[in-house]
Amino acid sequence: MNARESITVDVVAVEQLTPLIKRFTLALPDGAPLPSFSGGAHVLVSMQDGEQWHHNAYSLLSSPHDTRQYRIAVRREEASRGGSAFMHDKVAVGTRLAIGTPANLFELARDAKRHVFIAGGIGITPFLAQLAEHQPEDLELELHYAYRSPEHGAFVDELNAGPHAQRTQCYVDSEGQRLDLLKLFKNLPADAHVYVCGPQGLNDAVYANAALLGWPKAQLHSEQFAATDVAGNGFTVVLAKSGIELEVGEDETILKAIERAGVTVESLCREGVCGTCEVPILEGEADHRDQYLDDDEKAAQKTILLCVSRSLTPRLVIDL
Template sequence: MANSYEMIAARVTGVEQITPLIKRFTLVRQDGQALPGFTGGSHIIVQMQGADGRRFSNAYSLMSDPADTREYQIGVRLEEQSKGGSAFMHGEVQVGSELTISTPNNLFALDPAAGKHVLIAGGIGITPFLAQLHELRAQGTDYELHYAFRAPEHGAFQDELNAGPHAARTQFYIDSLERKLDLAGLLGNLAADAHVYVCGPKPLIDAVIATAKLLGIADRRVHWEQFAATPASGGAFTVVLAKSGRELRVEEGMSILQAIEKTNAAQVECLCREGVCGTCETRILEGEAEHFDQYLSDEEKAAQQTMMLCVSRARSERLVLDL
């Protein structure tokens, strides 16, 4: 069931403008102790509170070296349709700001069974790979990084990658310069023991998954992560809260969590609102869910035992939940 996080009081010790839309934030514990250990691909939940009392909560990949837990680093892209979190981080957070962060969780870990790791990043999707690169180099494992972005000024951390120990294993693809990523060519030459990892915009993730399927690459060898909630699509449906007997209509474009909060029908904890933290996992008593989260495994989704209220919807007209 729902994941349990320890929350940590943190302080911002560094803010760097990396590209016009991306900032890097360095965080330490307020009590001066070391932060919890993590592995490449891990994320944390960052909770923010404005002077007006508004609260925001977003998930961000850890991009610093897992071997050094004196500090964490995250990269935050200013989203055009921000729900408030990225705008707050860019506009309000500065050196000395105090935030609350969660202990790390990893839904995008490197697979130890892989003989080679092929990393494909798009835009801000580079961040989890930066931590994984530290691990791969330390382990002496074979890897390569393919990083695509719109224009030279949007290539976050490109200079660091070019100047660092991963330069020979990194290739850049820049749309404005007509340097396109050829997924069919890349994945078509994949070794039998190689695994593919992709993080970035949904079109890139979908293209990698589709190309891998077309080439007959097993699903277990393709790993992906996207920190953006899938838009609530599909028609309206009814949710029944079994403990109170209340029935709620979840309209098109609305999440179950939003419908519950709008009517104060139940208390539901949710840290991320993006289907990655697991805190809003709820048991399904009747009906079937259309799962859009990244927290549950494919087997757990098929079992239809639980769902994430922040992003997932009903496949049936009526859904009864253990709330």
């Protein structure tokens, strides 16, 4: 199977973990094993809401050693573009969904023995599968999990009862517990690899503190669970190969506008980090909002990532 294939699954369990987070258990209708995956992987969930489709990527948080079921967790977003609201309001036991085969953009560094996880809120999800995949005697895994208040600490009980409990530290903001990133980096051995998943502010803070100590960027890894801002002024996008012209709404991504027109574009992450939806720009200028292109590539205005970036010009022509 490849990442483009679609798998039909049934929702076999729904759990309300916190006021904002639900966990969904997915299985094949015939009960057969699902495709294998490794810790840090995600699946793209496609949801049909009337005539509208939503496509959201969610980390797999179940054990890679048991593929009879997949588990994902969805946080209800206040500024939901449709996907999280659909999952919370319209998905129940018995609902049938389409998912893509697992893709992993957040794997553990090969040959490294010390791995330090930093999670903020729902950013805990990719680390759950990574913890389940490895026993403490196999790798040194250390988790730092920050969340707003006790009622929002999803998975805390499971983490405290798991094999990595002794290497797990929680920080509850409402109780005045703050993660001191600079202190953390100062105490890490030089060969450790650090992984962060959470809001953009947390990701930026990890990289900023690491830079203060000259930490090698090659030993830093990040995954952002939601794009920071994909909204802006509306514009026209032209698909040069087909001649299709589309209006991209103020709170709509180019990718979603293209999918609304029935055109399929591969995008594994949909968050501007993997580069699979990169296409050449033929006319116009992009408002780059991705984490994939470097500064020189963005300045060159040669390509654009359709999942998060917008247009600086009223009309944008792309090679698609």
